[in-house]
Amino acid sequence: MADEKIKGPASYFPSIEKKYGRPISEWKVVVRAACPAKHMELVAMLKQQHGMGHGHANAIVAHTLAEDKS
Numbered sequence: 001m002a003d004e005k006i007k008g009p010a011s012y013f014p015s016i017e018k019k020y021g022r023p024i025s026e027w028k029v030v031v032r033a034a035c036p037a038k039h040m041e042l043v044a045m046l047k048q049q050h051g052m053g054h055g056h057a058n059a060i061v062a063h064t065l066a067e068d069k070s
Contacts, residue, residue, distance in 0.1 A: 009059035009066075016056045024060065031064045039065060 005011075013024050020027075027046075034045050039061055046057035 009063040012056055012059035016052075016060065019056070020050070020052065024063075027060045028064045028067075031061055032068070 006013075016027070017023055030046070030050070031042055034042055037045070042061040042065075043054065043057045046052040046060065047054060052060075
């Protein structure tokens with residue numbers, strides 16, 4: 001089980017933390033602080049205000065919103 005590959009948005013997390021220098025928990029706080037907003041509005045905010053690439057921004061937003069739904 002320990003050798004299972006991480007799938008979905010979380011698979012981006014190590015590269016996001018390395019590239020942008022902040023833990024995912026901090027990015028989730030940024031996303032939640034901008035709510036209520038639509039998914040793509042949150043993606044656009046991360047891209048415009050934090051210089052994040054589309055895939056990375058989308059992964060954080062998707063994971064955060066999914067967490068908040070459950």
